[in-house]
Amino acid sequence: MQQLLRRQGFDPLTSTRSAGSKVSASKNLDLGYQKSMQDPNHAYEFMCICDPTVDEDEYDEEEEEEEEGEGGDKPSCDGGKTCPCNKTAVSLPSHPYTITRAGHRRADKARKAEEWREMWALVESIVLFIEVGGGADMCMADDGERVQELAASIARLVLTTLSTLESHDQLKEGSDIRNLGWMMSLTHAMSGTLREMNVMGPTAPSKAKAFKFNPDNLDLYVCAFAHRHSITIPGVSEDDMAEAAHMAMPKAGAKDHWGWTRGSARVAGGDRFDITTMSSAERKEAAFDEKDPIPAKVMESIKKGEPACIG
Structure with missing residues (x-):
């Protein structure tokens, strides 16, 4: 770079x-x-990390077994408080898992793109910008087809984020996301705004068992997520919620059913x-x-x- x-x-x-x-x-x-x-000496200094090939659940299970077998008190990864993370490789010469600071910074930067907090922040900013910050002016651009593709990408981002929250058990009343209902309400309103500007088409509810993504149904999908997890969306009618309750939806934890990975590559600028x-x-x-x-x-x-x- x-x-x-x-x-x-x-x-x-x-x-x-x-x-x-x-x-x-x-x-x-x-x-x-x-x-x-x-500072190249600092940037490319090797630092320790915990075994990156083991996820947290497996890591905990492994350590429980080791503690039972050895009677040791080996801590799990806690970001460097008690584990090897962030300590220099020189200070722990026998530790096998090391990475340069530059490499770790890049990996951390890439990983943030998939963290639910970072994803939710993107959704918050985009929905606020379009609905109340003047972002809807993009709908007046000459290239209507590109704007429609952008609107579809926004729908994919919102829904992929909701799926990610779901997989982290954050899509529920009382989760760490304190503004779920309100942001869902704003997303519902944004869908109406984009529809009025002819960027999104009319909703086309589908009760088919096989799920097929339609970006025009963004507001219905959002309501379906809310219905699935008993989340109250302020200002949304009972009729909309009832209609969304029967929508075909991908299974919880499904991989890229909203087409974010595939779709974003096509419209990336x-x-x-x-x-x-x-x-x-x-x-x-x-x-x-x-x-x-x-x-x-x-x-x-x-x-x-x-x-x-x-x-």
Whole structure:
């Protein structure tokens, strides 16, 4: 990544850009990792971790057996409080499971994409942005087909997240997610907004035994999850809840039945969809009012290596 950024004129370690380099808010988002890796001796120092090939349940079972057989008091993985995690490999030379700090940082960054807390934060921000933050303006874009694909991806993300919460026993009243009902209500309202903007089609309830995903049914699927786990959704009618109660749904714990892994790959963007990489003249040409939508002070911040923040 550092080599790629440098080829584009950006020094990730100093957060400076060479003359003529392409400005991009997307590149700035990787800056935290790059800064933490400034000292090569620290970045590539080997540190200990617990056996990554054993999940927590298996790990606990293994240790129970060892304790019974050896009478030892070996702790399970607790993130480094009592286990080997985060200790230097030099300090524990006999420990077999080691990784560089850089590798661990990257692995941790990737793992966060599948953590339910991180996924729920994405759902919260997207639903709030579209329903109350002006994000629905995207529906007025010329490329209606792409907007429809984006709406379908949002539906997949929301539903995949709900499935993930379900698999972690967090989809219920009284779970660690304190705003479940309200966010489900907001998602239900967002579906109606996207439908009014002709980005989503009308709901098509299916009682067929075989599940087949239809992004237009986002609000019904959300209600079906709520019905399955006795979650109250404020503002949703009894008729909607009754209709959703008979919807065909994937089994709890099913793998990618909402098509997030497959679908997101098809619509994933990149710098070519990032208007911060365009020149001011290009943005003006594409804007309806022929004005640059990004204030000059915001572009100056981006040039300094900061993420974009408009509003």
